[in-house]
Amino acid sequence: MTTARPPAPPAARPRVVARTGLAAVLVGNAAVVLVLFARAGFSANALVLLGRLTGLLGALLMAFQLLLVARLPWLDRRLGMDRLTSWHRWVGFSLLWLLVAHAVFTTSGYAAQSSLPPVDELVSLATTVEGVLRAVVALVLLVGVGVASARAARRRLAYETWHFVHLYTYLAVVLAFAHQVAVGTTFTASPLATAYWWALWGCALGAVLVGRVALPLWRNARHRLRVAAVVPESDDVVSVHVTGRDLDRLPARAGQFFLWRFLTRDRWWQANPFSLSAAPDGRSLRLTAKALGDGSASLRSLRVGTRVFAEGPYGAFTAMHRTRPNALLVAGGAGITPVRALLEELTGHVVLVYRVTRERDAVLLDELRGLAHARGAELHVVTGPSAAEPLGPRALGALVPDARDRDVFVCGPPGMTAAVLRSARELGVPGHQVHAERFGLTG
Structure with a gap:
């Protein structure tokens, strides 16, 4: 712990x-x-x-x-x-x-x-x-x-x-x-x-x-990023490990994302936003993606050694904004990747609520369990149909009775994120303690 x-x-x-x-x-x-x-x-x-x-x-x-x-x-x-x-x-x-x-x-x-x-x-x-x-x-x-x-x-x-x-x-x-x-x-x-x-x-x-x-x-000229490994996590989820020079000087933090370009003949012109799924350690970066579109589906076919052009790091979904000693992390869908990285970095007592339709849909679940055990964190996997939202104020308050005394980090689909933000307000969590990442990359 x-x-x-x-x-x-x-x-x-x-x-x-x-x-x-x-x-x-x-x-x-x-x-x-x-x-x-x-x-x-x-x-x-x-x-x-x-x-x-x-x-x-x-x-x-x-x-x-x-x-x-x-x-x-x-x-x-x-x-x-x-x-x-x-x-x-x-x-x-x-x-x-x-x-x-x-x-x-x-x-x-x-x-x-x-x-x-x-x-x-x-x-x-x-x-x-x-x-x-x-x-x-x-x-x-x-x-x-x-x-x-x-x-x-x-x-x-x-x-x-x-x-x-x-x-x-x-x-x-x-x-x-x-x-x-x-x-x-x-x-x-x-x-x-x-x-x-x-x-x-x-x-x-x-x-x-x-x-x-x-x-x-x-x-990119300084760090010379390359694919170091491609690791299938499940039938439709893959992690890509990226290495390079002097990565300890890259100002990346858990919770942030990059715009990744993998410099192959068919992908060099595509820039896809993927969050880091592990806290940066100065030696490598890891992204994890589910096959939801052509860009994420093709990651599985990347070859080791492929050159990478990354723009970033971007995002304010980091521990920089903490105001309280303890934290509540709520994740759903692709939002688990930055939240998993935050779980690795955050100090204090952490509660992670992971919202999925079925437990078998939970990405990196074994890894999360091991990490939560090692860090003395609580992990709750909340299941249910996507049409229902089981993270109302009563349910969330039962899982985390001291939610108002924690920083709340929320990342996931818009409906789930909106529901958690409403619940946080009704539970009396001050607005400055709530930090939400919305997947709305434009411009």
């Missing part, structure tokens, strides 16, 4: 620090934008001025969007890609409405001055004013991405198709910035305004290049 003392929780919770920092960045830059807008003067009618203001705020949100999806390690470890992606989605819709308002207000304002119908005025602006046509194309691209990102459309698109469509956002960003440079009144109003916007866009685009290009390339 483990006797290690859990680390003391930080004075300021990492998630709160990161969330506050992002809010401060957005609000502070919005204040700067408003000041620069006012300094540029008001020598235009009200509609044109509204158009300029909504355009400037839209440009700010566009830069903020890039920050949210840059996959910067400091933000990702504290907030998680699922939360950042959710914010990216809602900021994106706000951005789209701002840019539509910018187009409508600006066109209507200039139409009122020229006495042309708004559509004719838009055509005139696009064909005679430098940079306006670029803005029209950018807006059309963003509307297309917004339509593809709507829930009804997103459910019908394969991830690869959706991701390809989403890449047009970067082209829209470049076109929008070119438009701002060419005709932005506030951009050219003073050297200070010009320097500010160049710095803002430079930081936003630089963050994307660092987080999504430079850092993955550098880490």
Whole structure:
């Protein structure tokens, strides 16, 4: 039984620090934008001025969007890609409405001055004013991405198709910035305004290049990952062991995941998100997957020595966010892999509740039993049909009477996760003690 003392929780919770920092960045830059807008003067009618203001705020949100999806390690470890992606989605819709308002207000304002119908005025602006046509194309691209990102459309698109469509956002960003440079009144109003916007866009685009290009390339060149072993766990579950150089310097933690590319002829272009199913030990990494799609099913045929390109580690589902000495882990489906890794790393008394339809569906069950015994943890396997949810507050409270005094880590299918989160609230578990990983990789 483990006797290690859990680390003391930080004075300021990492998630709160990161969330506050992002809010401060957005609000502070919005204040700067408003000041620069006012300094540029008001020598235009009200509609044109509204158009300029909504355009400037839209440009700010566009830069903020890039920050949210840059996959910067400091933000990702504290907030998680699922939360950042959710914010990216809602900021994106706000951005789209701002840019539509910018187009409508600006066109209507200039139409009122020229006495042309708004559509004719838009055509005139696009064909005679430098940079306006670029803005029209950018807006059309963003509307297309917004339509593809709507829930009804997103459910019908394969991830690869959706991701390809989403890449047009970067082209829209470049076109929008070119438009701002060419005709932005506030951009050219003073050297200070010009320097500010160049710095803002430079930081936003630089963050994307660092987080999504430079850092993955550098880490893979440094660690040179290869498949070390492929171990069938059952008829439809396989574990892949990956080794490389200097893995003790790879900042991976139990509970995190990577985007894995196995560099074979038929798989090199596919990036699949798989969590670590064992705590990193500085010598190897392990992922475990069930054959649910073409990507996971083909893992069984990987050969030892296959080169691996991994992006990550990603995710905030780690012990970094602990606030209490003891923990409750709840897992279902593929969620058992990061939870199994957490069980290996967490100190203090741990209770693991594993939700499956039938016990024979429980992945890595023998391994979990051995690990729970070695660490003095409690393991409960809860079975039942998928239509039923036996993890209501009464049942969960019976299994773990002191749940409100524990950190609760939940990972699994959306229905199960939602049910456990409701149960935790009804059992009086404070919100800052609840940590959920949602499989919602986008962006």
